Amino acid sequence: MRHKEIEILIQKSLDHETNGEEERTLQLHLSRCPTCRQFYRELMQTEQALTGLIEFYPRQDFDDRVLRKLGLARSLVWAKAATVLAGAWLGSVLFLLFSPLTEEFFGRVLTSVPALARSIGKIQFAISTFSHVLIPFAKNFNYAFPIIALVFTVLLLYFFSRTTKKEVICRA
Amino acid sequence: MENEADLISGALAGEEEAYRGLLDLYKGRVFSFVYRIVRNYDDAEDITFGTFVRCFKALSSFDPTKSFSTWLFSIAHNLTVDFLRKKKQEYELLDERLPGGDDLVQEYEKNEQLGRIEGALLKLAPIDREIVIFFYREEKSYKEIGEILNIPVTTIKTRLHRARKKLRDLVREKE
Numbered sequence: 484m485r486h487k488e489i490e491i492l493i494q495k496s497l498d499h500e501t502n503g504e505e506e507r508t509l510q511l512h513l514s515r516c517p518t519c520r521q522f523y524r525e526l527m528q529t530e531q532a533l534t535g536l537i538e539f540y541p542r543q544d545f546d547d548r549v550l551r552k553l554g555l556a557r558s559l560v561w562a563k564a565a566t567v568l569a570g571a572w573l574g575s576v577l578f579l580l581f582s583p584l585t586e587e588f589f590g591r592v593l594t595s596v597p598a599l600a601r602s603i604g605k606i607q608f609a610i611s612t613f614s615h616v617l618i619p620f621a622k623n624f625n626y627a628f629p630i631i632a633l634v635f636t637v638l639l640l641y642f643f644s645r646t647t648k649k650e651v652i653c654r655a
Numbered sequence: 656m657e658n659e660a661d662l663i664s665g666a667l668a669g670e671e672e673a674y675r676g677l678l679d680l681y682k683g684r685v686f687s688f689v690y691r692i693v694r695n696y697d698d699a700e701d702i703t704f705g706t707f708v709r710c711f712k713a714l715s716s717f718d719p720t721k722s723f724s725t726w727l728f729s730i731a732h733n734l735t736v737d738f739l740r741k742k743k744q745e746y747e748l749l750d751e752r753l754p755g756g757d758d759l760v761q762e763y764e765k766n767e768q769l770g771r772i773e774g775a776l777l778k779l780a781p782i783d784r785e786i787v788i789f790f791y792r793e794e795k796s797y798k799e800i801g802e803i804l805n806i807p808v809t810t811i812k813t814r815l816h817r818a819r820k821k822l823r824d825l826v827r828e829k830e
């Protein structure tokens with residue numbers, strides 16, 4: 484076979500389109516002809532270099548810019564804010580519920596920061612007023628409150644995630 | 656959500672994480688492809704941006720029995736060709752007026768082997784660069800490349816064969 488025909492066969496082989504017979508013919512010729520062998524090897528090296536090309540990336544804020552352009556980003560911000568807020572609330576409820584710090588410690592903190600004590604007092608007043616209206620049988624603060632708060636947190640998280648998701652659907 | 660079909664249906668249902676997942680999967684591949692054709696970071700980013708915006712907006716018209724990447728790359732290809740046309744740059748011929756390489760590629764040229772092949776790619780016409788990238792990087796079949804570029808398979812084959820030989824000559828020259 485002439486070199487030119489072998490070149491066609493080499494290209495066909497690189498296209499993964501040779502059959503068994505053609506592949507045998509090619510290999511036989513390559514084993515005998517240094518010129519074609521050299522040509523084949525260099526093409527293979529080029530192929531390897533091509534498959535090893537590096538991937539480039541756009542700038543870091545690319546994803547956010549695409550989503551913002553589609554009107555998805557604003558609701559994403561809300562979804563994130565809702566998650567962070569609900570998470571913080573859940574965290575503080577859990578902290579108060581299972582706090583290793585003594586009541587005495589909180590008392591000392593509150594007396595050393597009068598402003599904090601005042602605002603806590605106001606919150607306590609609000610909670611007790613609210614709970615008197617809502618739950619007439621709860622006369623004073625008790626351990627049921629954090630548990631109620633916990634249940635409300637979970638419900639809030641759930642509905643927040645539902646509404647933000649809906650918003651995304653509308654915008655997309 | 657890991658697999659592509661899940662991500663697409665998730666995106667269609669409006670889940671932002673699904674959009675981010677698709678971007679994670681494809682932004683590097685699309686950007687690298689566009690960048691290797693236009694050879695300018697900002698232009699490549701603009702085209703990649705336009706590609707994803709168009710793709711996501713038209714996602715409901717995507718036929719899930721077909722290849723998502725082929726569809727995505729055909730959008731990228733169309734925007735790239737529009738860009739070249741606007742810039743009055745050649746698509747099917749090698750435009751010798753264009754300076755070869757820029758900072759990104761020069762950075763990689765420090766790696767001898769990679770630099771050599773990147774430099775050689777620059778000496779192909781954009782259409783041939785596309786064919787080579789789709790065949791070797793994206794592992795697309797001739798048929799798929801034909802769909803993306805909207806040209807007959809025989810043309811792609813002829814062009815790829817010629818491009819292979821030319822790349823081999825160029826890489827050899829530099830050795």
Ligand SMILES: [Zn+2]
Nearest residue numbers: 486489516519
């Ligand atoms: Zn020979």
